[in-house]
Structures are given as C-alpha cells and as structure tokens.
Amino acid sequence: MTAGVPAEATGAERDVWAALTTVTDPEILRPITELGMVQEVTVDDSGHAEVSILLTIAGCPAARRIESDVRAATAAAPGIASAEVVVGVMSPSERQAFIERVRGDRGSRPQQFGPDSLTRVVAVTSGKGGVGKSSLTAGLAVALAQRGLSVGLVDADVFGFSIPGLLGLSRDGRTEQPTRVGDMILPPVAHGVKVVSIGMFLGDADPRTTAVSWRGPMLHRTIEQFLRDVWFGDVDVLLLDLPPGTGDIAISIGQLLPQAEVLVVTTPQEAAADVAVRSAIVARQTGQKVLGVVENMAGLAQPDGTVLDIFGTGGGALVAERLSDAEHGDVPLLGSVPLSPAFREGGDVGTPTVLTDATDPAAAEVLRIAERIVSTGRGLAGRPLGISPR
Incomplete structure (x- = not known):
C-alpha cells in the first residue's frame, strides 16, 4: 500500500495517491508521499480531485515545481476530470518528523561521510590554478549522474568558488540558495547532482563581485559544516572540488575524509606537472x-586534423609515472582531455557539454574518464555494511 493512504480512502483517491508516488522532492529526490508532504487527498463524484500538500518552510524555493508536478500527476490519475492543489506549510512537529524521515537512523551522526560510509569520496585536486579542475569536476559529476549514480558535489574552493556557475545555479548575479529545514540544509540539485558551495551562502551579494577572505580555522569550520549539516542522503559518489595547492583546505579534507580517493589534474606542461605531484604527496601524507591522473587542455584539434599542443605534451603521463612506486603501486593516467571551445561554452552557460554533445572531443573524454572511475570500483574490505543476518 502507498505510504500515507488513509484506510477509508475511495478507489479514486487511492489512484491519486498512487500517482503522487511519482512526484519527488527536487532537493531530496524522494517521493513526497514518503516524506509526509501529502496531507490529504479527496475526490468528489464529478471527478474533481483536491490534494493538500505541506511544504517544509514558507517560501520554499521548490514550491512552484512541487505544486506543478502534483497537479500534473493528479490530473493524470484514472477518472480525474480536474485537479486542485492546496499548499500549506508544516508545523514545527511535522517539520521535525520530516527531518527524521530524511535522516533516518543517522540523525545524530556528526558527519555523513565518516570512515564507515559506503559513499565513494573523490577529491579533485591540482597543484596550481588555471588547469580547468573545476570544469572537469563539474563535467565528471554530471557524467556520473547520467550513468544513474546518485552524486553529490562539494565546492571546497572557498576563495575561488565557481561550481554554481558551471552547473547553472548562478545566473545574472544571483545564486540559488539551499533550503534550511531546522538544522538541516538541503542542497540545490543541478543536472541530477546535489551541490553545495560557499557562493550559496552570500545572501543577496553578487558572487561576481564578492570575495571571501578567511583564515584557516574559518575554512576548516566551513568544510566541516558542509559535510555535517548539508544533507546529501545516500549518494553513491561525493566529489570535492578542492582549491589549488596544498593549503588549509587540503589538510582539512585529509583530516575529515582520510578515506577519500584523490584525482590529480594537471596540464601537459612540465611545470604544471611538477606542482601537481606535490598535491598528491600531501594527500598521501593524510x-x-x-x-x-587526468591531463586537461591536452591539445586543440585543427580543421586539417592536426593537433596544436598549446601547453606541450606528456605532463599527465609524467605525473602518473612520478606517483607510481613500489609502495603505492601504479597510478593510472585516466584520460587526456583536449581543449574544446564547446566544452568551455557549456561551462559559461551552466550546461556541461557532456549533456548536450557527447561527440565533442572533450565531452567524450570526460565521459570515458567517468566510466573508468566507475570501473575501478572501491574496496569495501573491513568496512561495516550496515546489515545483519536474519
């Protein structure tokens, strides 16, 4: 039986309840019927259906979409001639019940992605800025979501945050903000990816002209809050877009997520490769x-079929070779992403090219890298799986 259906519901009302199971909360990605958001369903003899729904807070940013989806699902139910949606707001007790439904038995955990978490955590790092790390991270996140995985993305580059813009969450000087329900923060979803960034917490300030200038302890607390208070739920993969270099945030990530895997991004240039190796060494120390390793900006295809190696060649292979040794084993070069005007344009408009043109050389390579990341898997030896025999 569909969750929440009253025992006295008529056949038509049960049909509407069943139709509403297809409506998901756009931030939590679970049916609203499971979350206690459907308060009442009535259908009269003429086939007119009235559905009362409860939003978590007044001014919920997802309100219009939820209302529209509820109306469409109700109207599509068998025997329904017309549909009306009545929108209300949860009481404090209903809101607390909602939080408990979302968090389940993990409500008191201080951190979602501890050593026992089954979520695969991948921190994307680089030794220096300007290597296209954020664009690559955004593309990989969407590519993984396209494969049917549940994906979260933390923009940990507090000073140089750019993920909201790359994924279309920041336009015309305004960035979509998370929904706060009690002490729980629900991240916006873009192209199937749950996203959080410091750029979402600047209020009405224009992110294009606002700078964040914090010292180490503040940075650590910010990353800690992202991992504790932002509710990603049961994501298969959590990507972190780290700032370049080996500073405070890289160290904090190492302390908070020692089980994370690190994806090193470099350009073909040898100078960039030298610095990229250092970022990997710091990760290993934690x-x-x-x-x-991923080599980005690896040549620009010309109309005659030749490739112009603007930033040289071989940097990615060099980093992989230097990081491979007897102690750590072979570190693979997962891919080499060419320069692509379309790939850059996709980031500028907030729609990654992996969604719009899989034949673009850069998009095709990012999709291939995503496939390789999935195929490598992650060992679960020694990790509790949260199940017990019956």
Missing part, C-alpha cells in the same frame, strides 16, 4: 589514496 592517508588518502591517489585514484589517478
């Missing part, structure tokens, strides 16, 4: 494993 116990993290280097998943692999």
Whole structure:
C-alpha cells in the first residue's frame, strides 16, 4: 500500500495517491508521499480531485515545481476530470518528523561521510590554478549522474568558488540558495547532482563581485559544516572540488575524509606537472589514496586534423609515472582531455557539454574518464555494511 493512504480512502483517491508516488522532492529526490508532504487527498463524484500538500518552510524555493508536478500527476490519475492543489506549510512537529524521515537512523551522526560510509569520496585536486579542475569536476559529476549514480558535489574552493556557475545555479548575479529545514540544509540539485558551495551562502551579494577572505580555522569550520549539516542522503559518489595547492583546505579534507580517493589534474606542461605531484604527496601524507591522473587542455584539434599542443605534451603521463612506486603501486593516467571551445561554452552557460554533445572531443573524454572511475570500483574490505543476518 502507498505510504500515507488513509484506510477509508475511495478507489479514486487511492489512484491519486498512487500517482503522487511519482512526484519527488527536487532537493531530496524522494517521493513526497514518503516524506509526509501529502496531507490529504479527496475526490468528489464529478471527478474533481483536491490534494493538500505541506511544504517544509514558507517560501520554499521548490514550491512552484512541487505544486506543478502534483497537479500534473493528479490530473493524470484514472477518472480525474480536474485537479486542485492546496499548499500549506508544516508545523514545527511535522517539520521535525520530516527531518527524521530524511535522516533516518543517522540523525545524530556528526558527519555523513565518516570512515564507515559506503559513499565513494573523490577529491579533485591540482597543484596550481588555471588547469580547468573545476570544469572537469563539474563535467565528471554530471557524467556520473547520467550513468544513474546518485552524486553529490562539494565546492571546497572557498576563495575561488565557481561550481554554481558551471552547473547553472548562478545566473545574472544571483545564486540559488539551499533550503534550511531546522538544522538541516538541503542542497540545490543541478543536472541530477546535489551541490553545495560557499557562493550559496552570500545572501543577496553578487558572487561576481564578492570575495571571501578567511583564515584557516574559518575554512576548516566551513568544510566541516558542509559535510555535517548539508544533507546529501545516500549518494553513491561525493566529489570535492578542492582549491589549488596544498593549503588549509587540503589538510582539512585529509583530516575529515582520510578515506577519500584523490584525482590529480594537471596540464601537459612540465611545470604544471611538477606542482601537481606535490598535491598528491600531501594527500598521501593524510592517508588518502591517489585514484589517478587526468591531463586537461591536452591539445586543440585543427580543421586539417592536426593537433596544436598549446601547453606541450606528456605532463599527465609524467605525473602518473612520478606517483607510481613500489609502495603505492601504479597510478593510472585516466584520460587526456583536449581543449574544446564547446566544452568551455557549456561551462559559461551552466550546461556541461557532456549533456548536450557527447561527440565533442572533450565531452567524450570526460565521459570515458567517468566510466573508468566507475570501473575501478572501491574496496569495501573491513568496512561495516550496515546489515545483519536474519
């Protein structure tokens, strides 16, 4: 039986309840019927259906979409001639019940992605800025979501945050903000990816002209809050877009997520490769494993079929070679992403090219890298799976 259906519901009302199971909360990605958001369903003899729904807070940013989806699902139910949606707001007790439904038995956990978490955590790092790390991270997140995985993305580059813009969550000087329900923060969803960034917490300030200038302890607390208070739920993969270099945030990530795998991004230029190796070494010092290396900006295809190596060649292979040794094993070069005007344009408009043109050389390579990341898997030896025999 559909969750929440009253025992006295008529056949038509049960049909509407069943139709509403297809409506998902756009931030939590679970049916609203499971979340206690459907308060009442009535259908009269003429086939007119009235559905009362409860939003978590007044001014919920997803209100219009939820209302529209509820109306469409109700109207599509068998025997319904017309549909009306009545929107209300949860009481404090209903809101607390909602939080408990979302968090389940993990409500008191201080951190969602501890050592026992089954979520695969991948930190994307680089030794220096300007190597296209954020664009690559955004593309990989969407590519993984396209494969049917549940994906979260933390923009940990507090000073140089750019993920909201790359995924279409920041336009015309306004950035979509998370929904706060009690002490729980629900991240916006873009192209199937749950996203959080410091750019979402600047109020009405224009992110294009606002700078964040914080010292180490403030940075650590911010990353800690992202991992504790922002509710991602049961995501298969959590990507973190780290700032360049080996500073405070890289160290904090190592302390908070020692089980994370690290994806190192470099350009073909040898100078960039030298610095990229250092970022991987710092990750290893905190116990993290280097998943692999991605070479970005690896040549620009010309109309005659030749490739112009603007930033040289071989940097990615060089980083992989330097990070491979007897102690850590072979570190693979997972891919080499060429320069692509379309790939850059996709980031500028907030729609990654992996969604719009899989034949674009850069998009095709990012999709291939995503496939390789999935195929490498992650060992679960020694990790509790949260199940017990019956």
